[in-house]
Amino acid sequence: MIDIQLLHKPLSEQECLDFVKTPDTGGIVVFVGTVRNQTKGKTVVRLDFEAYEPMAISEMRKIAEQAVEQFSLKKISVHHRVGTLAIGEVPVVIAVSSAHRKAAFDACEFVIDTLKETVPIWKKEIFEDGEVWVSATP
Amino acid sequence: MNLKVLCFGITRDIIGQFEYKLSLPANASVADLKQHLSTQFPGFATLKSLRIALNEEYAEDTMTLNENDEIVLIPPVSGG
Numbered sequence: 001m002i003d004i005q006l007l008h009k010p011l012s013e014q015e016c017l018d019f020v021k022t023p024d025t026g027g028i029v030v031f032v033g034t035v036r037n038q039t040k041g042k043t044v045v046r047l048d049f050e051a052y053e054p055m056a057i058s059e060m061r062k063i064a065e066q067a068v069e070q071f072s073l074k075k076i077s078v079h080h081r082v083g084t085l086a087i088g089e090v091p092v093v094i095a096v097s098s099a100h101r102k103a104a105f106d107a108c109e110f111v112i113d114t115l116k117e118t119v120p121i122w123k124k125e126i127f128e129d130g131e132v133w134v135s136a137t138p
Numbered sequence: 139m140n141l142k143v144l145c146f147g148i149t150r151d152i153i154g155q156f157e158y159k160l161s162l163p164a165n166a167s168v169a170d171l172k173q174h175l176s177t178q179f180p181g182f183a184t185l186k187s188l189r190i191a192l193n194e195e196y197a198e199d200t201m202t203l204n205e206n207d208e209i210v211l212i213p214p215v216s217g218g
Contacts, residue, residue, distance in 0.1 A: 033218050049217070050146060050147065051217070052144070052146050052191070052210055052212070054194050055191055055194040055195075055210070056217070058194055080217060080218075091217070091218065092217070092218050112218055115217055115218050116215070116216070116217060116218045117215070118196075118215065119215060119217045120146065120191070120210075120212050120215055120217075121215060121216070121217030121218075122146060122147035122148075122213070122215060122216050122217070123216045123217070124147075133147050133148040133151070133213070133216070134216035135186065135214045135215075135216045136147065136148040136185060136186065136213050136214050136216075137148075137184045137185060137186060138184075138186055
């Protein structure tokens with residue numbers, strides 16, 4: 001019912017989508033995060049992601065379990081990537097299925113919002129003239 | 139007691155290494171560890187927040203440390 005993966009290779013949106021399909025599903029929502037080419041007007045060259053891997057997986061699983069219960073999901077798949085990502089590449093894919101669409105939309109938003117607050121994964125933005133750990137300092 | 143702390147993200151830059159070894163009195167707490175770090179490394183004052191994980195779970199400041207704990211510094215996360 002729950003598929004959590006932390007991967008060192010490109011993610012497959014299709015794999016997440018396929019995992020959550022069930023005969024009693026009425027709607028599937030997929031969130032795909034992508035690496036943007038700028039932050040506050042500065043050109044981003046690439047992003048480096050790192051994770052405290054065992055805890056990142058267990059925290060993603062906790063969020064997924066909560067989402068399944070809170071939104072009565074049929075299935076959920078959360079894949080997150082680590083390593084160096086270029087512009088346009090995909091660091092995260094979240095797919096959820098439920099009997100009705102509203103729960104799926106709400107669940108998807110809950111999962112990405114909570115993931116960004118609690119899962120021990122960090123990204124460093126690399127600019128042409130420097131680098132910065134995102135959100136680390138005010 | 140002798141402790142080993144793993145440093146992720148910006149905390150590795152502040153401390154200058156991934157594995158940081160230190161000694162604290164027996165029964166020291168998570169808050170004591172944070173106090174030690176901010177005294178030794180002024181860079182911690184620049185962080186929005188610092189959480190400590192003990193054995194793969196977020197720890198409260200009042201929790202007691204043990205020598206065989208896996209202690210990890212969790213600066214503000216930025217996944218997704």
